[in-house]
Amino acid sequence: MEISSHQSHLLEQLDEQRRQDVFCDCSILVEGKVFKAHRNVLFASSGYFKMLLSQNSKETSQPTTATFQAFSPDTFTVILDFVYSGKLSLTGQNVIEVMSAASFLQMTDVIGVCKTFIKSSLDISEKEKDRYFSLSDKDVNSNGTERSSFYSGSWQEESSSPHSHLSPDQGAGGVSGKSWSKYSYHPAPQRSTQQPLAKHEQRKDSIKKAKHLRLSQPSEVVHFKSSKREARMSDSPSHGSLSEEQAQIDAEVDSGSAGYQYGQGSDVTSRSFPDDLPRMQFRCPYCTHVVKRKADLKRHLRCHTGERPYPCQACGKRFSRLDHLSSHFRTIHQACKLICRKCKRHVTDLTGQVVQEGTRRYRLCNECLAEVGIDSLPIDLEAEQRLMSPADGDKDSRWHLSEDENRSYVEIVEDGSADLVIQQVDDSEEEEEKEIKPNIR
């Protein structure tokens, strides 16, 4: 005999207890705001809390406190409401931050829903249906990847696992949450400054955050409409053009049915903008950006989703665009610039040499080379090139690694047809930090 409503009723009771602060044995501090919750529920819902509470399991008599600065209280409210209700209140404005928070908290199902939300918003045929999303009450345990999710809307759950840049970092067990993976999609305050790219990624996140604040507001926002609106207004960038865009968005939101429609974000538009814009344009669903080609929109959307499908085979850094990866590879790893890095003079193969320092390569003129000494020795690119690809002499310097170094690089030098191996990877594979010794010989 099974009573189907038992689970939902139980969850409702727990939610009621949470809201009345009954039996709450865990406090979560998010940017100064305190959330009360039950350890058992958090443990069952979040990989992060599971790890955290496991470590504190011996002190069950003491209430547990966790502090977050990685996301806003509003975002955590969405997360916590989902934990206690199975319903995830996503909007075009909060989806990125919710996804980021879910990534931090290792809530796989929430990440999946956010991804689907974003992808669906790009799908013209689904656009009018994505105003509100909720997981069924049957799927409270968002930490269990083996369980399928059910949506109240017309969505189909993706069977694929979340991409790694959205997947929870395995080391995010600390309360302070400082161990984010290098190329993960994560909020800025969680970055570790020990990582070489952390600072840059952080500022990119700040840029992203600013852009996210400009995400279009669905006309049927379910939660946090006023607060988000205020946040948008208060956090609006001081930059003039952004303010103008914001004003435009606000005007469009306020104009109701005739204004900006979230669901038609990526649609081809020929009428929505009153400006003298040409016909056949593609509008970004998350900002006011308009492009002429669908491919350009696809490219542009990566700056909203944080997707970086192009990893550098030499240093592991990931890029959102292939041409940026190519540029990075040429600049950093191929020493394509015929300029002495020290004295800035123009050098040729006769007047200078390519120097390898770790994974980086650059050129030094012979004079500066003599001053440098043995710390970085020149590379005979010509000999190297002849050695590695005798039939392909018209290429520039090759990426070269000794056999002692990481084997994954070997495939690069084995491929004589190209300097840079373009490998569009599934983000589910985690890149490991590779330390490469300077090429001293």
Added chain:
DNA sequence: CTGGGGACGGGGCCC
């Protein structure tokens, strides 16, 4: 404080 370097987004063009 300033200039250089690198990353990155946007746009245009070619294939």
Added chain:
DNA sequence: GGGGCCCCGTCCCCA
């Protein structure tokens, strides 16, 4: 239509 390449502008870090 999409991918690749190039150029430009902007931002930020760092010396």
